[in-house]
Structures are given as structure tokens and as C-alpha cells.
Amino acid sequence: MTYTNPILTGFHPDPSIIRVGKDYFLATSTFEWFPGVQIFHSTDLVNWELVARPLDSVEKLDMRGIPDSCGVWAPCLSYDQGTYYLVYSNVKSFDGMCKDTPNYLVMAKHIEGPWSAPIFLNASGFDGSLFHDEDGKKYYLSMLVDHRHGKFFGGIVLQEYNSKKKCLVGRVHHIYEGSPLGITEGPHLYKRDGYYYLLTAEGGTEYGHAVSLARSKNLLGPYETHPQNPLISAAKDPEHPLQKTGHGDCVWTESGNCYIVFLTGRPLSKLGRCTLGRETAIEKLYWPEGEWPFLEGNTSFPRTYIPELPSKKEGPFQEKVRFAEGIPPSYQSLRISTSEDWILREQNPGFLTLLGQESLSSTFSQSLLARRVQHFHCSYTICMEFSPNSFQHMAGLVCYYNTGHHYYLHMTNKGIEGEGKVLRLSKTDNFAYSELLDPAIDLPTGKIHLRVIWDRDKLRFSYKVEEANWIEISKAYDGSILSDDYVRDGSDRYRPAFTGAFLGICCQDLTGNKHPAHFEWADYQELTVDL
Numbered sequence: 033m034t035y036t037n038p039i040l041t042g043f044h045p046d047p048s049i050i051r052v053g054k055d056y057f058l059a060t061s062t063f064e065w066f067p068g069v070q071i072f073h074s075t076d077l078v079n080w081e082l083v084a085r086p087l088d089s090v091e092k093l094d095m096r097g098i099p100d101s102c103g104v105w106a107p108c109l110s111y112d113q114g115t116y117y118l119v120y121s122n123v124k125s126f127d128g129m130c131k132d133t134p135n136y137l138v139m140a141k142h143i144e145g146p147w148s149a150p151i152f153l154n155a156s157g158f159d160g161s162l163f164h165d166e167d168g169k170k171y172y173l174s175m176l177v178d179h180r181h182g183k184f185f186g187g188i189v190l191q192e193y194n195s196k197k198k199c200l201v202g203r204v205h206h207i208y209e210g211s212p213l214g215i216t217e218g219p220h221l222y223k224r225d226g227y228y229y230l231l232t233a234e235g236g237t238e239y240g241h242a243v244s245l246a247r248s249k250n251l252l253g254p255y256e257t258h259p260q261n262p263l264i265s266a267a268k269d270p271e272h273p274l275q276k277t278g279h280g281d282c283v284w285t286e287s288g289n290c291y292i293v294f295l296t297g298r299p300l301s302k303l304g305r306c307t308l309g310r311e312t313a314i315e316k317l318y319w320p321e322g323e324w325p326f327l328e329g330n331t332s333f334p335r336t337y338i339p340e341l342p343s344k345k346e347g348p349f350q351e352k353v354r355f356a357e358g359i360p361p362s363y364q365s366l367r368i369s370t371s372e373d374w375i376l377r378e379q380n381p382g383f384l385t386l387l388g389q390e391s392l393s394s395t396f397s398q399s400l401l402a403r404r405v406q407h408f409h410c411s412y413t414i415c416m417e418f419s420p421n422s423f424q425h426m427a428g429l430v431c432y433y434n435t436g437h438h439y440y441l442h443m444t445n446k447g448i449e450g451e452g453k454v455l456r457l458s459k460t461d462n463f464a465y466s467e468l469l470d471p472a473i474d475l476p477t478g479k480i481h482l483r484v485i486w487d488r489d490k491l492r493f494s495y496k497v498e499e500a501n502w503i504e505i506s507k508a509y510d511g512s513i514l515s516d517d518y519v520r521d522g523s524d525r526y527r528p529a530f531t532g533a534f535l536g537i538c539c540q541d542l543t544g545n546k547h548p549a550h551f552e553w554a555d556y557q558e559l560t561v562d563l
Contacts, residue, residue: 036314036338037274038296039078042406043309043532044070046106046218047293048161049283056283057083057143058293059109059118060312063531064395065364068093068104069120071143076342077283077291077314082361086118086138086147088369095367096396099126100434101528103367105133106218106279108161112170116140118147119172121158126528131177133158137193151198157186159233162193163221165251172200173207175217185210188219188232190252207253210234211244211261218279225322230255231263233279237310237530238517240267241278242332243294245325258324264294264315265332274313274334275299276306282317289340290317290325296334297516300408300489304517307489308405309532316340349407349558355384355551362403363536367395374399376548383417383550388425388541392460393435402432402536405486409559412535413483415552420445420453424542427549429482431491432534433514436463436527440538441482441493441505443475443549453477457493457505461513469505479552484535485559486511 040047046061056074068087072080087093087104095103107120117139124132135158136150153160153172160174170193178186188208194201208230210216218233227247235242242265246255264280266272280294296313297306315334319325329335353360356377359370374397376385389399418427420443428442440458445451454472458465476497483502485492490508511533512518519529535556539549 035336036078036341036344037334037336038298038311038313039293040072040080040312041308042311042404043534044312044404045295045310045530046159046279047295047312048107048109048220048281049293050109050111051283051285052111054286057109057116058312059107061106061530062087062104062364063101064095064098064103064367065531066093066095066367066369067364068095068122069107069118071109073143077285078341078343079345084144085361086140086145087120090369092136092138092147092150093122095122098122098124098367098395099528100395100436101530102126105530106159108220108281110162110164112164114141116143117162119153119160119162121160123158131158131179133177135160135174137162153193153200154191156204157189159218161220166223170195171221171251173219173221175219176206185215185217187216188230205252207251208232208246208255211246211257213240213242213244213262216244220281222282224319227322228255231280231282234262235265235267235278237276237278237295238520239270239275239304241265241276241295242267243278243280243292247324260324260326260332262332263325264292264327264334266296266334269333272333273298273336276310277313277334290319291315292317294334299517300512304521305489305512305515306517307512307515307533308408309516310530314338314341348560350556351403352553352555354553356382359384359401363401364403366398366400366402368397370401374546379548380417380550383552385548385550386427386537386539387546387548388427388539389546391540391542392430392432392438392440392538393463395435398538399540400430400432400536400538402430402534402538403556405533405535407558408488409486411483411485411555411557411559413481413555414537415479415481415554416443416537417479417550417552418443418453418539419477420547421450422448422543422547424448425540425547426542427539428537429484430534430536430538431484431486431511431514432536433519434529434531436460437513437519439484439491439493439509439511439514441484441495443480444472446472455480455495459509468509486535487559
């Protein structure tokens with residue numbers, strides 16, 4: 033089947049897009065995953081390559097201790113007079129009366145960097161963006177957090193940014209309260225045909241999500257909402273394959289055509305559960321001079337196939353990583369940078385060594401490297417060596433959503449005195465831990481291969497020793513618990529859930545002595561649906 037959307041599969045939400053000459057660059061949120069912000073490059077708006085991850089140091093992004101689904105929210109990428117600008121939030125807290133949402137700006141002459149030290153802007157809201165007006169002035173926009181009377185979403189505010197002083201200056205202007213859809217955030221501002229157009233995300237990040245548009249002849253308003261708002265939303269069509277459509281940004285081609293990128297989710301069924309997280313899609317806008325724009329289909333429902341755009345590159349996707357050769361950019365760590373504090377490249381030739389740190393429940397120091405799940409049908413296989421001396425030494429293959437939701441196929445020891453190596457499979461569901469293998473499986477010394485096959489909502493685990501045959505572990509397990517929808521709905525209280533499922537390698541030493549595990553390779557493969 034020919035399709036265009038999503039253009040970025042797996043966890044790639046909150047897209048921000050620009051064009052510089054013939055090149056398009058698109059930035060997405062990374063939340064608690066380090067390095068922060070992923071920037072992709074394309075020349076055709078459909079086929080994208082990861083080229084930069086700007087927030088690559090603790091100076092730019094300190095996330096130790098932040099809760100799940102906090103960290104980097106909704107970056108905004110812009111370009112003006114030979115300089116790239118990136119605005120981002122580093123959200124520190126979510127629960128409670130107020131939210132801690134410091135916002136920063138970094139700059140670079142080249143998209144690959146180096147990127148400057150961060151400039152603090154403010155902490156009064158999130159989803160910031162930088163607008164470069166025709167007169168050379170720059171303005172910072174964001175939503176306003178209003179904690180009074182449980183309101184939270186306080187509309188969109190604007191303040192001038194002074195490039196020489198490197199700070200916001202002058203009065204804060206409240207320019208837009210939002211449409212009746214509410215939950216107004218993610219502002220982007222454009223100047224076109226004498227109007228300032230204000231694009232926002234509304235309706236929340238779930239199935240009521242939408243892209244809204246307003247305009248004004250005056251930068252400071254008042255702004256009139258699109259008469260057929262929302263511009264994009266699948267909220268009225270639960271059968272539509274692209275759900276949760278919202279949080280968009282516009283870009284114009286060299287020929288003057290306008291396209292909009294936006295986030296979307298593809299649920300496994302009518303019950304929801306988007307295991308691939310929130311992805312990035314694209315649509316074309318019909319935008320007559322001086323008039324309101326509409327989607328090409330003259331509805332608010334985006335298309336899965338955009339005939340005006342080129343085809344996607346064909347063929348099943350595969351990424352086999354030999355860790356001794358380096359960690360590919362598709363892999364990220366949790367909250368902390370990759371460093372010699374927990375990663376060694378030469379301790380065991382041909383292997384990458386992870387030094388065990390804190391548990392999978394930690395929001396501080398985990399020895400974990402993982403990549404996004406990008407296909408409904410895929411497999412992930414690793415080859416490793418590990419000699420645990422205690423049941424508090426663990427290492428293996430993890431299927432991860434957040435600190436409270438993951439599966440872990442791992443090697444460990446039977447006791448605390450080196451009684452023997454065993455294989456265990458554990459599940460953490462809504463922060464409740466359970467063992468899924470009883471008894472644990474005895475293992476010999478030497479290399480071990482671990483594998484998971486992910487078939488939509490089913491996880492099937494297996495293992496093998498050296499050249500032996502694969503041994504499947506009993507039954508299939510529910511993979512849909514590793515989704516935004518389940519994390520929100522399965523809790524006794526609201527928990528932010530904005531990321532997606534990951535597959536990766538990790539190592540824990542709960543004694544605190546950094547016991548090592550050695551990983552030779554990992555192989556992620558897109559599979560056919562006939563499993």
C-alpha cells in the first residue's frame with residue numbers, strides 16, 4: 033500500500049519545521065531522553081535523516097531527577113540572517129499547583145553545530161517559539177501557565193527578545209485567549225499578505241487534539257479565529273487512521289506551496305493505545321492570497337497519502353549495531369549523557385561495556401541505551417556476555433515506556449554468593465513489579481542471545497546460547513501497556529505520558545559497585561505482518 037503519513041514513525045512529536053534554500057529541517061521533542069531535541073534533514077519533505085541533536089551536554093540540558101515525560105517539550109527551530117535558533121523547555125515538574133518550566137534559547141551557524149550555551153528566557157509557560165518579524169525585531173511566544181483556580185492554560189503571550197542583551201525585554205502581551213476548543217498551546221507565528229497568522233495546538237494531546245489558526249492585522253491582536261476552526265483534527269472521526277492530530281508548524285516551498293507538519297498517533301484499535309507514540313505527519317494547505325487556508329481535501333481530516341509529494345523509500349527497515357564501533361544516533365540514554373562514568377569501550381574488545389547503575393525505576397542514573405519502536409511488527413535481538421555475582425546484578429534486553437511501565441528480559445544470579453547465572457523476565461505495570469518466569473531459567477557461561485518479537489500488541493520473548501536454536505519463553509505478553517494511552521488510563525491519578533515505546537540494552541548493579549555487562553551487537557528489524 034502506498035502511503036505518505038507518518039513521515040517520521042515512532043516517538044517523534046511536536047514537529048517544528050523550516051526551509052533554508054533547498055533544505056528542510058525538522059525538530060521534534062525528546063522529553064527525558066538524552067541528547068535533547070532531534071533535528072532531521074530532507075530535500076523532499078518525505079524522506080528524512082537525523083543530522084543533529086543540539087542539547088548534548090549537561091550545560092544545555094540537566095535532567096537528573098525530572099519525572100517521566102518531563103524534560104524537553106516542544107522545541108521551536110527557526111532561521112534568520114545566517115543563524116539557526118532553537119527554543120526549548122526543560123520541564124522540571126508536572127504535579128502540584130504550579131509547573132516548573134524554564135525556557136532557553138541556543139543558536140548555531142550550522143545545523144550540525146556547535147550550538148551556543150543556553151540563554152535563559154523565562155519560566156512562565158512552555159511550548160515557546162521565536163518569531164522574526166520583517167522589521168528585524170524578534171518576539172518570543174509561549175502558552176501561559178495560570179495556576180489560579182485550576183485553570184492551567186492561560187492563553188498565548190508574546191514578549192520582545194533583544195539580541196544584543198540576550199534576554200526578553202519590555203511588556204508581556206497577552207495576545208490570544210484561544211478558541212472554544214481550549215487547552216491552547218504550541219504557538220507559531222507567520223506574516224503573510226499583511227496578516228499575522230497564529231497557529232496553535234488545542235484540545236489536549238489525546239483524541240481531541242487539533243491545529244487551530246487565528247489572524248490579525250496587528251502583531252498584538254486582537255486575533256480572529258479561523259471561521260471553520262479547527263484547521264486539522266480527527267476528533268470527529270474515530271475510524272480515521274491518523275488520530276490525535278495536532279500541534280503543527282507550516283513551511284513554504286521554493287515554489288510557494290505551503291505544507292504543514294503535525295503530530296499524530298495510530299491506535300492499535302478503537303480502544304486506543306498508540307504503542308508507537310506520537311508521530312509526525314504532513315499535509316498540504318490550499319492558501320489563496322489574503323484568504324484563510326484549508327487542507328487540500330477541504331476537510332479537517334488529514335490524508336494518509338499525499339499525491340503531490342514523492343514516494344517513501346521502499347524496503348523493510350533494518351538497523352544492526354555493532355556497539356564496539358560506536359553508538360548510533362538512533363540510540364539515546366535516559367536523562368544523563370553517555371560518559372565513561374558508565375560506558376567503557378575497551379574493557380572487553382569487540383564489546384561495549386555498561387557499568388551497572390540504578391534500577392529501571394530511577395530518575396537519576398540509569399545505564400540504559402535504547403532506540404524507538406518505529407513499526408507495528410518488528411524484532412529486536414541482542415548478543416551479550418554477563419557474569420553476575422548477585423541477584424542485584426542484572427543486564428539484558430528492555431522494552432521500555434517509562435519508569436513504571438516496562439518488560440525486562442535479563443540475566444542475573446540466583447543469590448548473593450554466586451550460586452549460578454539465570455534468565456528472568458519481569459514486568460512493571462503501573463509501577464507494580466512481577467516475575468513472569470517461575471522458575472528462572474539456568475544459563476551457562478559465554479555469549480547469550482536475547483530476542484523480542486513485537487507484533488502489534490503482543491510481545492514474544494526468546495533466547496539462545498551461542499549456535500543453539502531459539503527457545504521461546506511460553507506465551508505472548510501484552511505490549512499495549514507500553515503506550516501513552518495505557519499509562520494515563522491505567523493509573524489511579526493522572527500521569528503525563530507523552531513519549532513512546534523503546535527497545536534497548538541496560539545494566540543494573542543495585543549494590544552500588546558498578547558491576548559490568550558486555551554487549552556485542554543489537555539488531556532491530558521491521559517484519560512482515562505474517563508472523
